[in-house]
Amino acid sequence: MSLAGTVRKGYVRPLDLKHGRVDMGHGAGGRAMAQLISELFAAAFANEHLDRGDDGAVLPAPAAGERLVVATDAHVVSPLFFPGGDIGCLSVHGTINDLAVMGARPLYLAASFILEEGFPLADLARIVASMAHASRESGVPVVTGDTKVVEQGKGDGVFITTTGVGALPLGREIGGANARPGDAILVSGTLGDHGMAIMAQRESLAFDSEIASDTAALHGLIGAMLDAVPTIRVLRDPTRGGLATTLNEIATQSGVGMELDEAAIPVQPQVAAACELLGLDPLYVANEGKLIAICAADDAEPLLAAMRAHPLGSRAARIGTVTTDPNAFVQIRTSFGGRRMVDWLSGEQLPRIC
Amino acid sequence: MKYVDEFRDGTLARKLADAIARDADPGRNYAFMEFCGGHTHAISRYGVTDLLPANVRMIHGPGCPVCVLPIGRIDMAIRLALSRPDVTICTYGDCLRVPASDGLSLLKAKARGADIRMVYSAADALALAQKLPEREVVFFAIGFETTTPPTALVLRQAQALGLANFSVLCNHVLTPSAILTILESPEVRELGTVPLDGFIGPAHVSTIIGSRPYAFFAEEYRKPVVIAGFEPLDVMQAIRMLIRQVNEGRAEVENEFTRAVSEEGNLKAQGLVSEVFELRRSFEWRGLREVPYSALRIRAPFAAWDAEAKFGLEFVSVPDNRACECGAILRGVKTPIDCKLFGTVCTPENPMGSCMVSSEGACAAHYNYGRFRDIPVVAGTAS
Numbered sequence A: 001m002s003l004a005g006t007v008r009k010g011y012v013r014p015l016d017l018k019h020g021r022v023d024m025g026h027g028a029g030g031r032a033m034a035q036l037i038s039e040l041f042a043a044a045f046a047n048e049h050l051d052r053g054d055d056g057a058v059l060p061a062p063a064a065g066e067r068l069v070v071a072t073d074a075h076v077v078s079p080l081f082f083p084g085g086d087i088g089c090l091s092v093h094g095t096i097n098d099l100a101v102m103g104a105r106p107l108y109l110a111a112s113f114i115l116e117e118g119f120p121l122a123d124l125a126r127i128v129a130s131m132a133h134a135s136r137e138s139g140v141p142v143v144t145g146d147t148k149v150v151e152q153g154k155g156d157g158v159f160i161t162t163t164g165v166g167a168l169p170l171g172r173e174i175g176g177a178n179a180r181p182g183d184a185i186l187v188s189g190t191l192g193d194h195g196m197a198i199m200a201q202r203e204s205l206a207f208d209s210e211i212a213s214d215t216a217a218l219h220g221l222i223g224a225m226l227d228a229v230p231t232i233r234v235l236r237d238p239t240r241g242g243l244a245t246t247l248n249e250i251a252t253q254s255g256v257g258m259e260l261d262e263a264a265i266p267v268q269p270q271v272a273a274a275c276e277l278l279g280l281d282p283l284y285v286a287n288e289g290k291l292i293a294i295c296a297a298d299d300a301e302p303l304l305a306a307m308r309a310h311p312l313g314s315r316a317a318r319i320g321t322v323t324t325d326p327n328a329f330v331q332i333r334t335s336f337g338g339r340r341m342v343d344w345l346s347g348e349q350l351p352r353i354c
Numbered sequence B: 001m002k003y004v005d006e007f008r009d010g011t012l013a014r015k016l017a018d019a020i021a022r023d024a025d026p027g028r029n030y031a032f033m034e035f036c037g038g039h040t041h042a043i044s045r046y047g048v049t050d051l052l053p054a055n056v057r058m059i060h061g062p063g064c065p066v067c068v069l070p071i072g073r074i075d076m077a078i079r080l081a082l083s084r085p086d087v088t089i090c091t092y093g094d095c096l097r098v099p100a101s102d103g104l105s106l107l108k109a110k111a112r113g114a115d116i117r118m119v120y121s122a123a124d125a126l127a128l129a130q131k132l133p134e135r136e137v138v139f140f141a142i143g144f145e146t147t148t149p150p151t152a153l154v155l156r157q158a159q160a161l162g163l164a165n166f167s168v169l170c171n172h173v174l175t176p177s178a179i180l181t182i183l184e185s186p187e188v189r190e191l192g193t194v195p196l197d198g199f200i201g202p203a204h205v206s207t208i209i210g211s212r213p214y215a216f217f218a219e220e221y222r223k224p225v226v227i228a229g230f231e232p233l234d235v236m237q238a239i240r241m242l243i244r245q246v247n248e249g250r251a252e253v254e255n256e257f258t259r260a261v262s263e264e265g266n267l268k269a270q271g272l273v274s275e276v277f278e279l280r281r282s283f284e285w286r287g288l289r290e291v292p293y294s295a296l297r298i299r300a301p302f303a304a305w306d307a308e309a310k311f312g313l314e315f316v317s318v319p320d321n322r323a324c325e326c327g328a329i330l331r332g333v334k335t336p337i338d339c340k341l342f343g344t345v346c347t348p349e350n351p352m353g354s355c356m357v358s359s360e361g362a363c364a365a366h367y368n369y370g371r372f373r374d375i376p377v378v379a380g381t382a383s
Helices: A031-045 A087-100 A121-138 A193-202 A219-228 A242-254 A269-278 A297-308 B010-023 B037-046 B071-083 B106-111 B122-131 B148-161 B175-184 B204-209 B212-221 B232-247 B267-276 B300-305 B326-330 B362-370
Strands: A066-075 A105-116 A142-150 A158-169 A184-187 A234-236 A257-261 A292-295 A317-323 A330-333 A339-341 B030-036 B056-063 B087-091 B115-118 B136-143 B166-172 B198-201 B225-227 B253-255 B277-279 B282-285 B289-292 B296-298
Touching: A031 A121, A031 A142, A066 A087, A087 A105, A087 A121, A087 A158, A087 A219, A105 A121, A105 A219, A121 A142, A121 A158, A184 A297, A193 A269, A219 A297, A234 A242, A242 A257, A242 A292, A242 A330, A292 A297, A297 A317, A339 B037, A339 B362, B010 B232, B030 B037, B030 B175, B030 B232, B037 B056, B037 B232, B037 B362, B056 B175, B056 B232, B056 B326, B071 B087, B071 B106, B071 B136, B071 B166, B087 B122, B106 B115, B122 B136, B122 B148, B122 B166, B136 B148, B148 B166, B148 B267, B148 B300, B166 B296, B166 B300, B175 B204, B175 B212, B175 B289, B198 B212, B198 B232, B204 B267, B212 B225, B212 B253, B225 B232, B267 B277, B296 B300, B326 B362
Parallel strands: A105 A142, A257 A330, B030 B056, B030 B198, B087 B115, B087 B136, B136 B166, B198 B225, B225 B253
Antiparallel strands: A066 A158, A105 A158, A184 A292, A184 A317, A234 A292, A257 A317, A330 A339, B277 B296, B282 B289
């Protein structure tokens, strides 16, 4: 966004954000691009770093005793707008959550847009406004960015890649390889909301109670959790592939098994019903505002209490235990009274959900 | 979830498990085949085997339409899609990953530029043809008697609309002839080689064809059949009913799924199907080879919407991997872990044989849900 603010007002016809469409000129590096950046992106994201209008953002070094964490996430969700959110806020939450589950304090975001020729500027403005709102709400500014335009048919409206930088205190080591036999497995709330919101929208499924995406930035919740239990061993957000896939990743990384209690896993009734209808398993459906936490068994109750005290963790639950198993199998006790494996997702369950 | 949770209730399951344990004669073994993939999935998904006594064994049958679809039929669709840029193939999602010749699947053909789309119903495929008049939309139709009436319906609609850019590549197969093939297999006929004491009959298929077609098996082969719903409590109840029939020396068709299945079935659907389809003399099933009179083809008055006729498609039979034991597994002669390929070169990501293809297949179900323990193989017999 290096041209931000360089087009003089008064001599330029303003962008038609009502009926205008993205054209190749908006990515060509000329005045049209400068105008798009200044009137849309720079106006929405305004902050001291972006406002400088340079090629990059100059940021202060982290405090002594802190390390930098970088995470990046591309967003290609279809449809772009869905109940509970849109690609804009999703692209902010996704990267913040990747930093937050590392135990890092998210500081800054960079955003890169690939726009398809012909995309309505009104939709783009909605998306950018939603991103800016999410960024301000999370206290994580978008400090630099880039825009490219591809010919019609070569994109899908808009793709957004966000990269985030965060600060991680020395000594805080949260990672998928840290789970130990006997540890407790916790989730922060109901599972499958995001994936089923997208699916219901895509398939025009109408339910009495609408399913809304759970997209949310989790760093506030994680901050409260770390205040209560600084020794949390594993944090991860179960996005694509859902709870099942994420737990299998952790089990493999840590070389442990897991045993879950199906009856304890929170799933909203309308999500369970939609999954039933489409033949999906909520354990494999994506979430965008939930996390898995693994901690020592003795820490489980205080951690659960801290989670439930936060609005994003009100339906937090303890769903299982880490076990000794060199095969790294995740097993579940079914509510029916049997036992089975919860395996890796094979193939894709739902296309383009984030 | 109302009307669903009632059929998955853990407390009722334990009571039923106790009743089964009381009914089962500890002096003998019981082996029942659940024909349908839907039952196989319910058994694995809910851990039903954990609630059964050790002397009651479930054999997973061939009732998974994706699993039994032969490679050559998928090849037909792939060849058509790759050779004709104007063709759009649409089919159900679980067909897309079925491995075909040359390392391809419909999904991989899509990556090579073929226009392959997933639909949820035959009606979606018809709607797509109306939406894309410049494209030849081919619905790759698979399934047992449950999915056949919707295919018949869209063929009739296409005819009524005079929709020239729509056709159906028909792979519909029939349940009773597959059961017959299993009963006629040498291992089952020569008593003692493979114990098979009865069948859990299909749920959804039976809503269409009714319970009457199974009477022949019960009568002729002295095998009890209990038609059951796809919920885990349905399966448990059916197992109990089968055990009682065996204990009492009965071989009858009983209906556990009375909330949906009648004796004569859905006559309207049957009429529709016979108007549009006729029997094929023979059809290849993956795992069972050629099965006589086991599939349907589109009748002559609808030939304009029959993709096989329209595009001159030829079926070429392609053998499975020689080490693949799917045939024996489908007949209950072997279990997944008896196969050398299982879990080594044949996995859900890279299925070699039919039973690994869909999550309803015996091997995939065991791999995904049960490989942490080995399905106990009850040796010996007494049938």
